[in-house]
Amino acid sequence: MMPRLPVAAATLLLAACGLPPERPVPPQARVTAPTGWREPTNALGQVETNWWRAFGDPALAALVEAALANNTDVAAALARVEEARAQIRLARSAALPQLNAVLSAQRGRTLQVTGPTTGTQIQPQLQVAWEADLFGRIRTLREAARLGLEASRADRDAVRLAVAAATAQGYVTLLSLDAQLFVTQETAQSRAEALRVASDRARLGYTSQLELAQAQAEYDAVLQAIPELERAVRLQENALRLLTGRMPGPIDGRNVIDQLQTPSVPGTLPSALLRRRPDLAAAELTLAALDAQLAARRAEFLPRVQLSAAAGQLLTNSLDYDPLSIWSLGASILAPLFSGGRLEAQVEAATAQRDQAAFAYRGAVLTAFGEVEDALTGIVRYGEQVEHAMRRRATLERALMLARDRYQAGYASYLEELDAQRNLYSTELEVITLRERQLNNVIDLYRALGGGWFPTTGKPQ
Numbered sequence: 001m002m003p004r005l006p007v008a009a010a011t012l013l014l015a016a017c018g019l020p021p022e023r024p025v026p027p028q029a030r031v032t033a034p035t036g037w038r039e040p041t042n043a044l045g046q047v048e049t050n051w052w053r054a055f056g057d058p059a060l061a062a063l064v065e066a067a068l069a070n071n072t073d074v075a076a077a078l079a080r081v082e083e084a085r086a087q088i089r090l091a092r093s094a095a096l097p098q099l100n101a102v103l104s105a106q107r108g109r110t111l112q113v114t115g116p117t118t119g120t121q122i123q124p125q126l127q128v129a130w131e132a133d134l135f136g137r138i139r140t141l142r143e144a145a146r147l148g149l150e151a152s153r154a155d156r157d158a159v160r161l162a163v164a165a166a167t168a169q170g171y172v173t174l175l176s177l178d179a180q181l182f183v184t185q186e187t188a189q190s191r192a193e194a195l196r197v198a199s200d201r202a203r204l205g206y207t208s209q210l211e212l213a214q215a216q217a218e219y220d221a222v223l224q225a226i227p228e229l230e231r232a233v234r235l236q237e238n239a240l241r242l243l244t245g246r247m248p249g250p251i252d253g254r255n256v257i258d259q260l261q262t263p264s265v266p267g268t269l270p271s272a273l274l275r276r277r278p279d280l281a282a283a284e285l286t287l288a289a290l291d292a293q294l295a296a297r298r299a300e301f302l303p304r305v306q307l308s309a310a311a312g313q314l315l316t317n318s319l320d321y322d323p324l325s326i327w328s329l330g331a332s333i334l335a336p337l338f339s340g341g342r343l344e345a346q347v348e349a350a351t352a353q354r355d356q357a358a359f360a361y362r363g364a365v366l367t368a369f370g371e372v373e374d375a376l377t378g379i380v381r382y383g384e385q386v387e388h389a390m391r392r393r394a395t396l397e398r399a400l401m402l403a404r405d406r407y408q409a410g411y412a413s414y415l416e417e418l419d420a421q422r423n424l425y426s427t428e429l430e431v432i433t434l435r436e437r438q439l440n441n442v443i444d445l446y447r448a449l450g451g452g453w454f455p456t457t458g459k460p461q
Helices: 004-016 051-055 058-070 072-093 137-204 209-243 270-276 278-299 342-408 414-448
Strands: 098-112 115-132 304-316 324-334
Touching (some): 051 058, 058 072, 058 209, 137 278, 342 414
Antiparallel strands (some): 115 304, 304 324
């Protein structure tokens, strides 16, 4: 019966180590992509990775590329990738034998039959230990680390895409502020001329002091807007410099907003969006990594088998004494029988973390589809608004010329010209703002479609 005892003991240990039941991902976290978009899209195609060059502005391209090279958020994302690489090396090391050198020394005085004796003992030794991964716990942890590295790479690319989009939109906003400031300064010169005419006519008695006061008030109102716009331009320049990893300062060599091209963004199928956005890939890979960690936690209920060996020498009383070679071989099986609920709690915590990642992935997918739908809606709508606003601006320019001629000829009061000036100034600012929104919406669509990211390499094509 003696040879059968180890086998029986192992059978009892395996029977005692019952695995907790597997819990699948909650059905509420599952996502089904729609079959199509609500808004019509352009012909299917691939977004270029350097999509910001489609706007035809070298200054914009230079800013975006500087931000990708120097932005602190991008640098932090790169550091997280390096951390994930180190985690992979850490996980791989658990599957390899551990070799340690041990040196122990002891000196003591004891009482022998012949009297007190003082002795010295020195023992150099090499120890080797290796865990046999019979149930795949270490292998699963290694897979979780690998998935974590892929997730960090996708997250890095998501940060790069977000920084590129933020830089491009910040540049468009800066050009919009430049245009608003230019229009306001031009309007101030026009109001100054109107004030001069009103002053001459009031001095000659052709108009009342009321019209002169109104002309003065309108001139001051426009002058009041100039410092605020200048301040906004400075703030936007500083923000762009910070995005590119530089100290606050001016942005030189920039273009004007009217010379920016409006690129036609290629369309894509909703099902393809799940594979073309780095943030969705990062969320999916994080979910897979946590699922692997959950499997490793469940494997901790199973026995661990460890092999060990040691070899060395024993030197007593003198280093030149003929040493005694010593060695040992051993094996151990660690089977958890009672842990006070620790292992069960670890599995429950890992399951909850996996479920959180599943819901986070669903939330990211819903957000992604919403962003694409919103951007597609703006492509047509903003184009129509810009067209109508430009036609209205041309009409108001003619109306102002007619009102000015009627006022100078004495056929109408200054109120007609004043009203035409207000409407034209407001419409000119509205055209600039709509143009800014139109361009920023195109950038939103580029970002929502993944900015040309491709999943097989974890990098843009």
